[in-house]
Each structure stands twice: as C-alpha cells, then as structure tokens.
Amino acid sequence: MTAFGKVVRTTAFKLSAVYFFVFTMFAVVFVGWITRETDSFLTQQVRDTIEAEIGVLADEGLRSGLTGIVAAIEQRSRIPGASLYVVTDSKGRVVAGNVTEVPPALLKMSGLDPVTVPYKRLEGEAAHHIAMVQVLPLPNNFRMLVGRDISEIERIRDVVGRATIGAVGLLILLALISWFFVSRRVLKRIDSVTATSRRIMAGDLSGRLEVTPAGDEFDRLAENLNTMLDRIEHLMHGLKDVSDNIAHDLKTPLTRLRTRVETTLAGPERTETYRAALEATIEESDQLIRTFNALLMIARVEAGSPDGAIGPIDISDITAEVVEFYEPVAEEAGVALTLTQDAALPMEGSRELISQALANLLDNAIKYVKSGDHPPAAPTVAVEARRVGEEIVVSVADNGPGIPAQERTRVLQRFVRLEKSRSQPGSGLGLSLVDAVARLHHGTVAMSDAGPGLVVTLRFPVQT
Amino acid sequence: MRILLVEDDRETASYLIKALREAGHVPDHAADGEEGGFLVDSNKYDVIVVDRMLPKKDGLTLVEETRRKGNDTPVLILSALGQVDDRVTGLRAGGDDYLAKPYAFSELLARIEVLARRRKPGEAETVLKVGDLELDRLSHLVRRGDVNIPLQPREFRLLEYLMKHAGQVVTRTMLLENVWDYHFDPQTNVIDVHISRLRSKIDKGFAEPLLHTVRGAGYMVRDGVR
Numbered sequence: 001m002t003a004f005g006k007v008v009r010t011t012a013f014k015l016s017a018v019y020f021f022v023f024t025m026f027a028v029v030f031v032g033w034i035t036r037e038t039d040s041f042l043t044q045q046v047r048d049t050i051e052a053e054i055g056v057l058a059d060e061g062l063r064s065g066l067t068g069i070v071a072a073i074e075q076r077s078r079i080p081g082a083s084l085y086v087v088t089d090s091k092g093r094v095v096a097g098n099v100t101e102v103p104p105a106l107l108k109m110s111g112l113d114p115v116t117v118p119y120k121r122l123e124g125e126a127a128h129h130i131a132m133v134q135v136l137p138l139p140n141n142f143r144m145l146v147g148r149d150i151s152e153i154e155r156i157r158d159v160v161g162r163a164t165i166g167a168v169g170l171l172i173l174l175a176l177i178s179w180f181f182v183s184r185r186v187l188k189r190i191d192s193v194t195a196t197s198r199r200i201m202a203g204d205l206s207g208r209l210e211v212t213p214a215g216d217e218f219d220r221l222a223e224n225l226n227t228m229l230d231r232i233e234h235l236m237h238g239l240k241d242v243s244d245n246i247a248h249d250l251k252t253p254l255t256r257l258r259t260r261v262e263t264t265l266a267g268p269e270r271t272e273t274y275r276a277a278l279e280a281t282i283e284e285s286d287q288l289i290r291t292f293n294a295l296l297m298i299a300r301v302e303a304g305s306p307d308g309a310i311g312p313i314d315i316s317d318i319t320a321e322v323v324e325f326y327e328p329v330a331e332e333a334g335v336a337l338t339l340t341q342d343a344a345l346p347m348e349g350s351r352e353l354i355s356q357a358l359a360n361l362l363d364n365a366i367k368y369v370k371s372g373d374h375p376p377a378a379p380t381v382a383v384e385a386r387r388v389g390e391e392i393v394v395s396v397a398d399n400g401p402g403i404p405a406q407e408r409t410r411v412l413q414r415f416v417r418l419e420k421s422r423s424q425p426g427s428g429l430g431l432s433l434v435d436a437v438a439r440l441h442h443g444t445v446a447m448s449d450a451g452p453g454l455v456v457t458l459r460f461p462v463q464t
Numbered sequence: 465m466r467i468l469l470v471e472d473d474r475e476t477a478s479y480l481i482k483a484l485r486e487a488g489h490v491p492d493h494a495a496d497g498e499e500g501g502f503l504v505d506s507n508k509y510d511v512i513v514v515d516r517m518l519p520k521k522d523g524l525t526l527v528e529e530t531r532r533k534g535n536d537t538p539v540l541i542l543s544a545l546g547q548v549d550d551r552v553t554g555l556r557a558g559g560d561d562y563l564a565k566p567y568a569f570s571e572l573l574a575r576i577e578v579l580a581r582r583r584k585p586g587e588a589e590t591v592l593k594v595g596d597l598e599l600d601r602l603s604h605l606v607r608r609g610d611v612n613i614p615l616q617p618r619e620f621r622l623l624e625y626l627m628k629h630a631g632q633v634v635t636r637t638m639l640l641e642n643v644w645d646y647h648f649d650p651q652t653n654v655i656d657v658h659i660s661r662l663r664s665k666i667d668k669g670f671a672e673p674l675l676h677t678v679r680g681a682g683y684m685v686r687d688g689v690r
Contacts (some may be wrong), residue, residue, distance in 0.1 A: 282568075285566075286568075289566055290649060293564075293649065297648075321644070324618060325644060325646075325650075325654060326654065328654075328657040328658055328661050329652055329654050329657050332657055352646070352647060352648065355646060355648070356646075356648040359646075359648070359650050360651070363650065363651050363652050366652075367652070430651065
C-alpha cells in the first residue's frame with residue numbers, strides 16, 4: 001500500500017473528510033441564505049426609493065405640468081448621488097437627466113415594476129454601470145426614467161462571495177488541523193494499542209496498555225483490555241504452576257513407584273516381597289489417580305459450569321448433609337463439630353460441587369485443628385451458614401493453630417501444602433477446588449483469623 | 465453369570481476376561497461397537513460392560529440401540545471421563561451404572577454382581593433379613609433377635625443398602641453414591657468410620673458378626689453360617 005493509500009484508509013482521515021464535507025455544506029447554505037436575504041432587503045429598499053421619487057415627481061407634474069417635471073429633474077440631476085433621471089421627448093431625444101446611455105428599447109417599454117439595466121452616466125465612460133430603473137409615460141409622448149444605481153449591492157455581493165470562499169478556506173484549514181490532531185492523538189494511541197498487543201501476542205504477557213489521566217473512551221477501552229490481560233496472565237500463570245506442579249507432584253510418586261518395582265524385581269524372588277511391593281504399588285497408583293482426578297476436576301470447574309450440574313439447591317440441606325457425613329469422623333478424632341444455620345438458604349448451584357468443597361473444608365479443619373505445638377484443650381470445628389444481605393455466607397471455623405496471614409492466599413493455589421502438613425495425606429488440591437467452586441458460583445473464598453484458629457468463609461451471591 | 469465385555473483395548477480386555485473367569489463368570493468379548501451389537505442381539509447376557517469410546521460404533525450408541533430394541537439387560541458403562549455430567553449422559557443413554565477409568569477390578573466386579581442381582585424378582589421385599597437381623601423398610605425398625613436397634617436415618621439407609629445386597633461385596637464408592645449421593649472421593653476414610661459405627665450398633669454384643677470387611681474391596685453383610 002502506498003503511503004497516501006495508508007493515510008486515506010485511516011479512520012482519522014475518513015472522519016476529517018466527513019467533518020469537512022458537512023461543515024462546508026453548512027457554511028455554503030448559511031452564507032447563501034444570508035446573501036439572499038441581504039440582497040432582497042437591499043433591492044426592496046431601492047424599489048421603495050424609486051417609488052418615493054416617482055411619487056414626488058408626479059406631485060410636481062400635477063402642480064406645474066410637464067415643464068415642472070423637467071425643471072425638477074434638471075435640478076435633481078445636478079445633485080450628486082445614486083439617483084438617475086432621464087426625460088425624453090416624443091422623438092426619443094433626451095431633454096433632461098444625468099444619464100448618457102441607456103438601451104434605447106428600454107424607454108419604449110412601460111411597466112409598474114422596476115427593471116435592472118446597464119447604463120453609462122458620462123460620455124465616453126468605458127464600463128457600464130448597473131441600475132434599477134422604472135419608465136413612466138408623460139403627456140405629449142414624453143417619457144420619464146427614474147432609477148437608482150445598484151453597483152453598491154453588487155459590491156456587497158462580491159464581499160459576501162469573498163467571505164464565503166474565505167470561510168470555506170478556513171474550514172479546510174480547520175479540517176486539516178483537526179485531522180492532524182486526531183491522527184496524532186487518536187492514531188498514536190491506537191498504534192500504541194496495536195504495538196502493545198503485538199508484544200503480548202509475541203509472548204510478553206506482562207505488557208499493559210497505557211491509561212492516560214484523560215479518562216476518555218480510549219482509557220476505558222485500555223482499562224478493560226488490561227483487566228482482560230490480568231485475567232489471561234493469571235490463567236497462564238495458573239497453567240504454568242500446574243504444569244510445574246504436575247511435573248513435581250506426579251513425577252515424584254511415579255519415580256518412587258517405578259523404583260520400587262525395579263528394585264523388587266532385581267531382588268530375591270520371594271512371594272511375600274513381591275506381594276508387599278505390589279500392594280504398595282496399587283496404593284501409590286490409587287493416590288496418583290486421586291491427584292489426577294482432583295486436577296481434572298479443578299480444570300473442569302475452572303473452565304466453566306459443568307452442564308446439568310447447576311440447579312436450584314438449598315445450602316442449609318447441603319451443610320446439614322456434609323456435617324452429618326463428617327460427624328463420625330470428628331467424633332472419632334475427638335473434635336466437637338457444630339452447625340449453626342438459617343432454616344432455608346435457597347440459591348442456584350451445584351449440590352455435588354458445593355458438597356465437595358465443604359467436605360474438603362471440614363476434612364482440613366478436622367485434620368489440622370489438633371496440629372501444632374499447643375493443640376486446643378477442646379478442639380472444635382464450627383460450621384455456620386447464613387443469609388447476609390444478597391449473599392449466602394458459609395464459614396468453617398476451627399480453634400486450632402490457624403494459618404499465618406502471609407500464607408493464607410498461597411494455600412488456595414494448587415499443590416501448595418504448608419511444610420507442617422506435608423506428612424499428612426492429601427494432594428494439596430483441596431483448597432484450590434474450594435476456590436474454583438466458589439468462583440464457578442460467582443462467589444469468593446476468604447481466610448481469616450478465628451483467634452485462635454482459622455476461619456474459611458465462602459460467600460455466594462444469591463442470583464435473583 | 466454370562467457377561468459381555470465390549471472393550472477395544474486388547475490388554476485390558478484379556479486381563480478382565482481372565483479375572484472375570486477366575487471370579488466364576490462366563491465372559492464374552494467384543495473388540496468394537498459393531499461386534500458388541502451383534503453379540504448383544506444373538507445372546508442372552510446377565511450384564512453388559514461397555515467402554516464408552518469404541519471403534520466403529522460408540523459405546524453410548526450401542527447402549528441406546530440395545531434399549532430401543534427392548535433389551536433391558538443391565539449395562540455398566542466404563543469411561544475415561546468421570547465427571548458428573550458425563551455420568552448423567554451415560555445413564556440417560558440407558559446405562560444402569562457408570563464407572564470411571566482407571567478403576568480397581570474389585571470395584572468393577574462388585575458392581576457387575578450387584579447389577580446382575582438387580583434383575584431378580586422379589587426386590588420389593590418390605591422386610592430384609594440376614595441371619596437374625598431384620599430391617600423393616602416400612603416401619604423403619606431394625607431388630608436383631610429380640611433386641612430393637614435404634615438407628616439414625618442415614619445409618620438406616622446404609623444398613624438397608626448393605627442388606628439389600630447381602631452376600632455381595634459393596635464398595636466404598638458404591639456406598640457413597642447410593643447412600644449419600646456423592647460422586648466425589650472424600651480424602652479421609654469417612655465411609656469406614658460410618659461402617660464401624662454401624663457395626664458397633666448391629667454386631668456389638670452378638671456372637672456372630674454380620675457386617676464384614678472384604679479386604680481390598682469393601683464390605684459385605686452376610687450370615688456367617690452360610
């Protein structure tokens with residue numbers, strides 16, 4: 001594409017062209033209208049003047065006859081001004097007046113309306129003047145012409161015409177200036193968006209679009225795109241974390257499994273040894289399958305709503321069921337498990353997924369409430385579910401050692417297991433599933449200090 | 465029991481066929497959907513086990529066609545997809561049970577046996593009996609010998625399920641799915657704790673234990689005399 005073609009194809013150029021066209025049309029129509037109005041006003045004035053003079057001369061004629069009119073005209077012709085007078089006799093010779101040349105045919109006509117004609121005032125004048133004249137018949141075939149020079153109106157027309165050209169020129173200039181600014185400002189910003197997105201496409205996800213303090217549409221667009229990029233970057237980081245963690249958390253047990261089988265095969269052929277190794281292998285592969293399933297589940301939940309799973313549910317039923325499900329486990333562990341909740345907490349959601357999320361939270365709470373150096377004298381896990389405004393708030397609180405504030409958001413990530421929990425069974429995926437389930441329901445999960453202990457709070461907005 | 469296994473992976477199939485024979489069943493094998501459909505039409509099976517993804521004819525299509533022909537042989541669908549919605553599509557197509565890969569053979573065997581039993585008449589018994597243990601499904605009363613045993617509603621359903629399948633291995637997953645309607649895997653051995661609680665109620669103080677643990681597989685309610 002040529003450089004000119006490129007410019008023509010830009011939005012700024014097209015917009016400028018449209019502005020220019022519209023404003024020119026507007027200016028032409030406006031100036032034309034003013035010209036017409038002015039013209040007709042001035043013409044009307046000339047006509048009125050002619051009419052008034054004819055009136056005066058007619059009075060004179062009534063008073064003193066033809067000679068009076070001729071005398072009056074001779075007197076008036078000597079006064080310099082725009083008024084024109086001619087009186088001719090029956091042969092068409094000029095008897096009196098201040099005009100030397102008029103079209104001869106003119107004096108033969110007569111009419112009530114003034115007409116516009118060229119004339120010469122002085123003998124030997126090169127150019128014709130323009131006048132508006134009216135011809136009246138007088139007694140004895142004499143004729144009288146009364147008129148007024150209208151070159152003044154012509155001059156005004158010229159001025160207006162020049163003004164129009166000047167205005168259109170100015171508009172072209174303004175259009176060029178606005179085009180310059182629009183292309184400088186707008187195109188520059190669009191180009192910067194293009195450049196940034198190219199950089200991002202090339203793999204640099206940390207790039208962000210520039211947001212100026214102007215707060216215009218471009219800034220809003222840039223803000224939205226930046227939010228989108230944040231989300232994409234977050235997802236990409238998640239993906240990278242997952243692949244790193246899969247590498248670690250799946251490869252480690254696989255290596256262990258393989259080594260066990262290999263060393264068993266290399267060792268003495270004893271049935272008991274083989275049996276023990278095979279049993280350990282099955283156990284290990286079951287754990288691997290569990291981890292794998294949990295990962296798939298999280299990916300699935302994060303990808304969006306699983307069809308058929310979302311429907312009308314009652315959170316109070318779900319919490320009651322899950323608490324009942326875990327109650328024997330808590331009792332066996334010597335942990336008091338309590339449930340306080342509103343009678344009915346209806347919302348739209350997945351019973352299966354919220355049950356699983358709650359089960360994970362209860363599992364963790366019961367597992368960790370007694371950990372740490374100073375286990376509580378009366379370990380308690382308290383589940384609460386309430387409607388607060390437009391949200392259903394479910395919390396699981398324990399009075400155990402809790403999680404240090406700086407580690408609380410970290411444990412929501414996949415595979416993150418705090419060092420002291422490494423010895424406990426678990427994949428480190430429980431809380432990330434809780435997080436994914438909360439987000440699927442447009443809700444949030446938050447951790448706070450129960451003083452002592454940890455409270456995990458799930459908030460689900462109630463859709464109306 | 466005559467079992468048809470429609471599975472395209474030769475190694476898995478030969479391993480399963482061998483294991484099913486050892487468990488005392490008579491298995492047939494089809495390696496693709498078309499062959500499976502032919503065998504279903506020409507033989508009478510107690511249970512059909514179908515892999516979901518098959519060459520030539522997809523497993524779900526095979527099940528749908530079988531049902532359209534009026535054949536109501538119990539079908540167990542095997543699949544690498546294990547999510548709730550996949551399960552729902554599988555069951556909607558006419559499957560009776562759904563098992564996600566990879567599975568333990570003990571789990572598959574337990575489900576096959578429960579499915580085959582489901583067809584037998586007399587399922588609507590109101591009183592289930594195992595030895596001297598009686599469970600009345602209408603009055604929700606449980607007694608062993610002369611002793612009334614009070615149970616929580618969930619414990620009642622747990623025992624009911626176990627007694628309905630008395631003499632059969634019932635896995636933890638089957639209990640989770642059928643008693644609690646949960647299709648996820650709780651990280652802790654929650655089911656074991658529920659079972660031991662139930663056991664303390666129905667077996668404690670009686671000479672003959674009825675609720676048995678089947679190592680590596682699950683649980684079974686059985687009258688020890690048989």
